[in-house]
Amino acid sequence: xxxxxxxxxxxxxxxxxxxxxxxxxxxxxxxxxxxxxxxxxxxxxxxxxxxxxxxxxxxxxxxxxxxxxxxxxxxxxxxxxxxxxxxxxxxxxxxxxxxxxxxxxxxxxxxxxxxxxxxxxxxxxxxxxxxxxxxxxxxxxxxxxxxxxxxxxxxxxxxxxxxxxxxxxxxxxxxxxxxxxxxxxxxxxxxxxxxxxxxxxxxxxxxxxxxxxxxxxxxxxxxxxxxxxxxxxxxxxxxxxxxxxxxxxxxxxxxxxxxxxxxxxxxxxxxxxxxxx
Amino acid sequence: xxxxxxxxxxxxxxxxxxxxxxxxxxxxxxxxxxxxxxxxxxxxxxxxxxxxxxxxxxxxxxxxxxxxxxxxxxxxxxxxxxxxxxxxxxxxxxxxxxxxxxxxxxxxxxxxxxxxxxxxxxxxxxxxxxxxxxxxxxxxxxxxxxxxxxxxxxxxxxxxxxxxxxxxxxxxxxxxxxxxxxxxxxxxxxxxxxxxxxxxxxxxxxxxxxxxxxxxxxxxxxxxxxxxxxxxxxxxxxxxxxxxxxxxxxxxxxxxxxxxxxxxxxxxxxxxxxxxx
Numbered sequence: 001x002x003x004x005x006x007x008x009x010x011x012x013x014x015x016x017x018x019x020x021x022x023x024x025x026x027x028x029x030x031x032x033x034x035x036x037x038x039x040x041x042x043x044x045x046x047x048x049x050x051x052x053x054x055x056x057x058x059x060x061x062x063x064x065x066x067x068x069x070x071x072x073x074x075x076x077x078x079x080x081x082x083x084x085x086x087x088x089x090x091x092x093x094x095x096x097x098x099x100x101x102x103x104x105x106x107x108x109x110x111x112x113x114x115x116x117x118x119x120x121x122x123x124x125x126x127x128x129x130x131x132x133x134x135x136x137x138x139x140x141x142x143x144x145x146x147x148x149x150x151x152x153x154x155x156x157x158x159x160x161x162x163x164x165x166x167x168x169x170x171x172x173x174x175x176x177x178x179x180x181x182x183x184x185x186x187x188x189x190x191x192x193x194x195x196x197x198x199x200x201x202x203x204x205x206x207x208x209x210x211x212x213x214x215x216x217x218x219x220x221x222x223x224x225x226x227x228x229x230x231x232x233x234x235x236x237x238x239x240x241x242x243x244x245x246x247x248x249x250x251x252x253x254x255x256x257x258x259x260x261x262x263x264x265x266x267x268x269x270x271x272x273x274x275x276x277x
Numbered sequence: 278x279x280x281x282x283x284x285x286x287x288x289x290x291x292x293x294x295x296x297x298x299x300x301x302x303x304x305x306x307x308x309x310x311x312x313x314x315x316x317x318x319x320x321x322x323x324x325x326x327x328x329x330x331x332x333x334x335x336x337x338x339x340x341x342x343x344x345x346x347x348x349x350x351x352x353x354x355x356x357x358x359x360x361x362x363x364x365x366x367x368x369x370x371x372x373x374x375x376x377x378x379x380x381x382x383x384x385x386x387x388x389x390x391x392x393x394x395x396x397x398x399x400x401x402x403x404x405x406x407x408x409x410x411x412x413x414x415x416x417x418x419x420x421x422x423x424x425x426x427x428x429x430x431x432x433x434x435x436x437x438x439x440x441x442x443x444x445x446x447x448x449x450x451x452x453x454x455x456x457x458x459x460x461x462x463x464x465x466x467x468x469x470x471x472x473x474x475x476x477x478x479x480x481x482x483x484x485x486x487x488x489x490x491x492x493x494x495x496x497x498x499x500x501x502x503x504x505x506x507x508x509x510x511x512x513x514x515x516x517x518x519x520x521x522x523x524x525x526x527x528x529x530x531x532x533x534x535x536x537x538x539x540x541x542x543x544x545x546x547x548x549x550x551x552x553x554x
Contacts, residue, residue: 053330053396056337057348061358071334073438081338081436119330159358161350191468 004030011035016259017084024090029108031255032093033127033143040193040264041257042069042082042122043234044092045241046110046250049074052119054162058240059121061159065168065236067192069266072120079120083261088120094253101245110250118250125234125257126171128193128264132186138179141220148255149173150214151233155207156198158236163244169233170198172211174226183229192266199230206230216254281307288312293536294361301367306385308532309370310404310420317470317541318534319346319359319399320511321369322518323387323527326351329396331439335517336398338436342445342513344469346543349397356397360538365397371530378522387527395527402511402534403448405470405541409463415456418497425532426450427491428510432484433475435513440521446510447475449488451503460506469543476507483507493531 001009007028011019016036022028032041047055052074059066070082079086089111097104097113126149130140142149149171156168175183180200188196199206211228212219216235222228241249252258278286284305288296293313299305309318324332329351336343347359356363366388374381374390403426407417419426426448433445452460457477465473476483488505489496493512499505518526529535 049330053326053333053351056330056333057350060333060345060348068337071337073334074330 008035012037016261019259020083020086020091023093024087026108029093029256032257032259033255036259037131038264040069040082040260040262040266041125041127042260043125043237044088044095044250044252044258045121045123045237046088046118047121047241047246048117048248049119051163051244051246052121054164055121058158058161058164059123059237061161062168062236063191064195064198064232065158065234067124067194068121069124069192070120070122070260074119075116077114077120079122082122082258086258086260088258089114092252092256092258094256096251096253098242098246098249098251100247101242106253113248113250122258122260123234123237124190124193126194126231127257129187129190129195129231131264132190133183136182136186138175138183138186141174142218145220147218147220149217150211150219151216151235152203152208153215154230158240163246164240166236166240166243167207168198169215169236169239170206170208170230171217171233172203172214172220172228172230174220174222175229177225177227180227180229187231190265193264194232194234197229197231200227203228285312289314293538296536297360297363297368300370301364303385306370306533309534309536310532313536314408315540317346317359317537317539317543318402318404319537320402320514321365321372321527321529321535322398322400322514323365323395324398324518324523325394325525326396328440328521328523329398331441332398335435335438335441336400336514338438339445339513340468341472341475341509342435342511344401344471345398346401346469347397347399347537351396352393354391354397356399359399359535363535363537365535366391369529369533369535371533373528373530375519375523375526375528377524378519383530390525390527399535399537400511400514401467401470403471403508404534406464406467406472406508408541409467410460413459413463415452415460415463418451419495422497424495424497426494427488427496428493428512429480429485429488430492431507435517440523441517443513443517443520444484445475446492446513446516447483447485447507448494448510449480449491449497449505449507451497451499452506454502454504457504457506464508467542470541471509471511474506474508477504480505
């Protein structure tokens with residue numbers, strides 16, 4: 001077993017804090033799927049305070065692709081609402097740094113970039129409802145095949161806010177026709193993680209030309225008794241941030257998420273009453 | 278029948294836009310309970326842009342009392358995400374204007390106060406889950422008795438953001454002991470309208486000294502076979518805004534809500550894809 005696979009296997013047995021500690025100290029910088037099962041994993045967007053209000057307005061107006069689960073104080077790298085001692089400068093395995101809308105670098109910590117001006121926004125991610133689908137006996141093709149979920153630009157307009165505008169990015173998962181209704185019901189229970197699908201069936205209806213040519217990720221086959229089902233995708237805010245050509249913004253690298261201490265259901269008292277530390 | 282009762286009765290037959298038109302032209306300035314059934318009604322908070330980011334952070338960190346359903350652009354009195362031609366300067370029956378944490382005036386329009394600096398935040402309200410409780414055969418005592426729901430200051434700390442901090446305000450509704458579980462399940466389906474209860478049973482557990490002495494609203498009796506059930510209350514953000522002693526903030530008058538065009542379930546495509554007009 002390669003060293004990183006052995007480490008991943010070992011980390012799967014640890015809790016969220018232990019996983020973050022391994023990431024923080026540089027022992028682990030790979031994808032987070034399957035780690036700290038049951039804990040919320042988050043997309044990440046870090047922006048300057050002067051656009052943070054507009055970015056939050058944008059997320060509020062487009063809650064399916066941009067479900068906000070945590071917002072840091074300006075200049076404060078900690079996110080106590082999501083977990084103990086989360087330091088956003090070090091606790092994500094890989095970050096992407098964008099300058100003027102271009103990828104400038106991919107790094108494993110952002111301490112050198114942090115400033116009093118930055119605001120962290122954490123957004124729910126599809127791992128949450130995928131786990132629920134699998135737990136309810138609905139297989140998820142790209143996970144079965146160890147691929148990256150196929151993602152597509154759609155023609156679905158987003159509600160703009162300030163410099164933030166564009167069209168929704170959607171993921172596609174083939175679902176057996178007898179389970180499509182269940183898939184809607186199960187994922188609808190997680191509005192903080194993209195919620196119910198945004199469409200099903202003919203890809204042309206939402207402006208997708210060819211399901212075999214995703215804009216990001218890998219194509220997956222749709223069987224004869226399956227329906228392509230589309231969910232709002234967490235790449236949407238990244239795409240919108242890039243289009244805004246901000247002087248600086250930082251996101252996680254796809255698949256390399258922030259792992260929170262709160263349950264992915266957001267049930268229980270922790271999320272509602274956790275005190276600032 | 279008094280004139281205002283006749284008007285209320287007539288307005289109950291109209292849709293949300295027609296009700297807002299009557300409010301806008303000054304024909305109706307009373308409470309909105311029962312109007313435009315099935316449509317989302319909203320608590321209102323209007324603040325200066327310089328505290329808007331912190332207020333949104335506060336709401337995000339305290340989603341049970343402060344569920345944001347709409348945020349206006351700075352200086353823009355329209356809220357297209359919530360409905361056609363909603364003009365927040367005129368479309369709420371009564372407003373409360375606070376200066377330095379003191380009630381300065383109660384008015385039926387705020388056109389004279391509007392400025393390029395103001396940001397409107399609309400928050401879900403308890404009407405939504407009360408309607409669902411009643412539709413599921415769970416009676417709501419204060420509605421049966423034509424009283425105002427009893428509201429209490431609690432000892433439950435809120436997660437602070439900037440100048441915004443304090444304790445949660447909760448409402449209490451007596452629920453038959455056999456229906457408490459149902460009441461949790463039913464209201465949990467509306468996270469944008471305070472969601473599931475925050476507590477049940479002994480009021481002292483959440484810092485309430487005497488259920489017969491609410492801080493706002495009217496006391497209601499709790500029967501022998503009933504349990505007092507507590508929900509997060511939309512007065513919480515008002516209370517927190519007052520404590521912050523802002524030079525100016527504007528809220529709706531209790532019970533005099535903004536009526537939106539979107540369904541109170543927030544289901545259907547309108548809320549997700551409504552274009553800015």
